[in-house]
Amino acid sequence: METKNLIDLAVKALENLKAQDIEVLDVSDMTTITDAMVIASGTSNRHVRSLADNVVIKAKESGHQPLGVEGEQQGDWILVDLNDVLVHVMLPKTRDFYNLEKLWKISGAARRAAQSSS
Numbered sequence: 001m002e003t004k005n006l007i008d009l010a011v012k013a014l015e016n017l018k019a020q021d022i023e024v025l026d027v028s029d030m031t032t033i034t035d036a037m038v039i040a041s042g043t044s045n046r047h048v049r050s051l052a053d054n055v056v057i058k059a060k061e062s063g064h065q066p067l068g069v070e071g072e073q074q075g076d077w078i079l080v081d082l083n084d085v086l087v088h089v090m091l092p093k094t095r096d097f098y099n100l101e102k103l104w105k106i107s108g109a110a111r112r113a114a115q116s117s118s
Helices: 003-016 045-061 092-098 100-117
Strands: 020-026 036-041 068-070 077-081 085-090
Touching: 003 020, 003 036, 003 045, 003 085, 020 092, 020 100, 036 092, 036 100, 045 077, 045 085, 077 092, 085 092, 092 100
Parallel strands: 036 085
Antiparallel strands: 020 036, 068 077, 077 085
16 A cells, blocks of 8 residues: 555544544655654543554555554553554653654754755
8 A cells, every 4th residue: 555545544544533633744764664654642541542443443444454553551652553654643741752743853854964964
């Protein structure tokens, strides 16, 4: 499945269950691990689990088997690995603490700066 379609699938699955603050980051020029990250917040551990489960269900329905799901036990941060797209579903306090959006934006800016000075 094409990356854009996987992103759309993940975002729609999250929106269907009222995820908050959904953000999509293109990290294809920063890492070979994945092309994009979708980051969203849930209102409780139960909501975070439901959001991640819905992403997994929708991916399987579309014929895309997730490579893995991590963090289901704790429920404050669940990672769904769709290979070309990593989906992070977190509680707001966990999301604020790790601030993945800032981390990846800084990493991208530093990489571009290093490339332009070469």
